[in-house]
Amino acid sequence: MSQPGVVLAMPSVAETPRPSLVRRLFRRSPALIAMAVVAAFVIIAVGAPHVAPYDPIKQDFRAIRKAPSEAYRLGTDEVGRDVLSRLIWGARASLLAGVIPVSIALIVSIPLGLLSGCTGGWLDGLIMRITDAMLAIPFLIVAIALAAFLGPSLTNAMIAIGIAALPTFLRLARGTALAITTEEYIESARSLGCSRARIAVRHVLPNIVPPLLIQSSLTAAAAIIAEASLSFLGLGQQPPAPSWGSMLNAAQRYLVQAPWMAIYPGLMIFGIVMSLNVLGDALRDALDPKQG
Amino acid sequence: MRLAVFVARRVVVLLPTLFFVSVLIFSLQKLLPGDAAIALAGEESDPVAIAGIRAKYHLDQPVVVQYGIWMGKVLRGDLGESLRNRIPVTELLASKLPVTVELAVCSMLIALLIGIPTGVLSAARKGTLVDVTANAVALSGLSVPHFWLGIMLILLFAVHLGWLPASGYVPPWEDLGRNLTTILMPSFVLGTGVAGVMMRHTRGAMLQVLGADYVRTARAKSVPERLVVLKHALRNALIPVITLGAIEFGRLLSGAVLTEQIFAIPGFGKMLVDGVFNRDYAVVQGVVLVSAGLYVLLNLLADILYFLANPRLRGA
Numbered sequence: 001m002s003q004p005g006v007v008l009a010m011p012s013v014a015e016t017p018r019p020s021l022v023r024r025l026f027r028r029s030p031a032l033i034a035m036a037v038v039a040a041f042v043i044i045a046v047g048a049p050h051v052a053p054y055d056p057i058k059q060d061f062r063a064i065r066k067a068p069s070e071a072y073r074l075g076t077d078e079v080g081r082d083v084l085s086r087l088i089w090g091a092r093a094s095l096l097a098g099v100i101p102v103s104i105a106l107i108v109s110i111p112l113g114l115l116s117g118c119t120g121g122w123l124d125g126l127i128m129r130i131t132d133a134m135l136a137i138p139f140l141i142v143a144i145a146l147a148a149f150l151g152p153s154l155t156n157a158m159i160a161i162g163i164a165a166l167p168t169f170l171r172l173a174r175g176t177a178l179a180i181t182t183e184e185y186i187e188s189a190r191s192l193g194c195s196r197a198r199i200a201v202r203h204v205l206p207n208i209v210p211p212l213l214i215q216s217s218l219t220a221a222a223a224i225i226a227e228a229s230l231s232f233l234g235l236g237q238q239p240p241a242p243s244w245g246s247m248l249n250a251a252q253r254y255l256v257q258a259p260w261m262a263i264y265p266g267l268m269i270f271g272i273v274m275s276l277n278v279l280g281d282a283l284r285d286a287l288d289p290k291q292g
Numbered sequence: 293m294r295l296a297v298f299v300a301r302r303v304v305v306l307l308p309t310l311f312f313v314s315v316l317i318f319s320l321q322k323l324l325p326g327d328a329a330i331a332l333a334g335e336e337s338d339p340v341a342i343a344g345i346r347a348k349y350h351l352d353q354p355v356v357v358q359y360g361i362w363m364g365k366v367l368r369g370d371l372g373e374s375l376r377n378r379i380p381v382t383e384l385l386a387s388k389l390p391v392t393v394e395l396a397v398c399s400m401l402i403a404l405l406i407g408i409p410t411g412v413l414s415a416a417r418k419g420t421l422v423d424v425t426a427n428a429v430a431l432s433g434l435s436v437p438h439f440w441l442g443i444m445l446i447l448l449f450a451v452h453l454g455w456l457p458a459s460g461y462v463p464p465w466e467d468l469g470r471n472l473t474t475i476l477m478p479s480f481v482l483g484t485g486v487a488g489v490m491m492r493h494t495r496g497a498m499l500q501v502l503g504a505d506y507v508r509t510a511r512a513k514s515v516p517e518r519l520v521v522l523k524h525a526l527r528n529a530l531i532p533v534i535t536l537g538a539i540e541f542g543r544l545l546s547g548a549v550l551t552e553q554i555f556a557i558p559g560f561g562k563m564l565v566d567g568v569f570n571r572d573y574a575v576v577q578g579v580v581l582v583s584a585g586l587y588v589l590l591n592l593l594a595d596i597l598y599f600l601a602n603p604r605l606r607g608a
Contacts, residue, residue, distance in 0.1 A: 138546030266440030
């Protein structure tokens with residue numbers, strides 16, 4: 001029995017601090033490998049002028065459809081261009097395809113998602129109905145239709161992909177913002193007289209970033225495939241500028257004579273897309289409070 | 293709640309979405325650079341012909357009036373005329389859509405046959421090499437560019453082995469055997485991506501169900517693990533997976549675009565690509581409209597299936 005006036009002190013429980021996101025990510029070896037692949041891809045794309053052994057658009061009719069050799073490591077294409085150099089330079093189109101559409105989606109979805117999630121009412125309803133309408137049209141069909149009406153070019157392809165990816169980001173940003181606005185600390189901030197704008201920027205925005213980060217990785221992967229698809233169809237990067245998709249389009253006609261023209265571009269797309277998907281999964285696990 | 297009431301509620305919610313879908317598709321034409329009449333005329337440069345196009349498509353009217361006229365025609369089943377061959381777009385769609393539907397059905401069958409058993413096995417063997425391998429294969433299926441996979445399969449099975457035709461399509465009523473050989477590779481190409489999605493969702497649903505109290509009870513009663521997984525867990529895990537299948541079927545329509553192009557299958561997707569290259573904008577709009585309509589319908593079907601499969605919703 002305790003003495004009157006004596007306050008029992010509760011033993012303090014030492015809290016183990018949660019490792020940072022980067023450390024949680026680095027614990028997973030598939031994520032490490034994926035990050036290394038993505039980093040290599042970015043370095044190759046940025047350093048293409050210094051890395052590529054040949055000019056990617058220079059034609060050499062004496063070296064048409066040459067098999068891989070000492071001179072041409074991955075062979076040549078139908079007009080004698082070095083496949084390895086075109087793969088390296090093609091990484092630039094893919095890098096842009098991964099970054100620009102995601103940036104477009106983020107720049108538009110974050111303010112609209114905050115507005116929709118934090119304001120509610122008819123504005124939220126209107127934004128969501130338009131989002132639902134955009135989601136009703138399959139992703140690639142939206143991208144193809146937009147690229148068709150805007151005109152074939154890499155820039156228009158990236159705009160088209162960004163617009164096609166926008167509804168997913170918008171729905172995610174709005175859904176997360178909506179969930180956060182029901183939290184008690186938001187209620188406290190309101191009680192203290194914080195304006196809606198201040199609450200949205202100071203409290204809601206930092207918390208919608210993690211799920212958008214995960215979605216960015218997954219969408220970058222989808223965007224690279226979409227750009228390759230559009231270029232394959234002739235709606236993306238225009239010849240003679242190299243793109244993995246347009247290389248595959250040309251390779252179709254020479255499957256028997258020059259199969260290397262088809263194998264390597266596809267492997268590059270597969271490698272980078274797989275790495276981005278693995279990274280997206282690892283980010284999701286690392287940001288899950290129940291794990292790590 | 294009765295099914296009719298549930299469906300009616302869902303349809304009412306869908307109406308604003310369908311309205312905005314129609315506005316978005318109508319707006320595509322407004323993206324055309326410069327004078328839309330000149331763009332629609334294509335190679336035709338005669339001013340009289342261009343003026344005729346302007347009058348035909350009411351391009352001299354306010355945008356709202358143009359939309360009203362266009363929407364009225366769509367509701368009457370008039371999606372315009374193909375600029376290239378002067379055939380009504382509706383007629384073209386009616387001839388091409390069944391081909392794509394056959395491709396989509398075969399792809400979905402392959403996806404279910406691969407995805408569901410793999411997902412069940414992966415969940416039952418969680419954390420083992422089987423689970424890791426299945427996950428890696430599923431992720432690979434999601435990551436591989438399907439048009440490249442199609443080209444590689446043509447290289448292997450058509451060029452090197454000579455087992456299957458590289459391209460082309462034979463309708464099933466003409467020769468079922470040849471139809472199946474022409475549809476096999478494209479179905480596999482399309483189906484692998486969806487198989488990856490189905491596998492991951494089946495695995496997730498199974499893991500959730502395998503952690504439930506009634507499964508723990510069954511194990512405590514010494515029910516063989518095979519029965520626990522297949523009889524008790526799988527039935528409940530399949531509910532969300534089957535509804536997902538309806539939604540993925542809609543996505544197959546999107547994937548069919550490239551697959552039909554590679555394998556020269558005269559379907560819906562190839563019609564879209566041909567429309568793009570021929571600047572046949574009525575065809576492009578028609579394909580997008582029908583794709584959206586089918587996707588909305590399949591989502592509604594997914595909701596109905598979920599309602600029918602989940603007794604808790606029926607009792608609400």
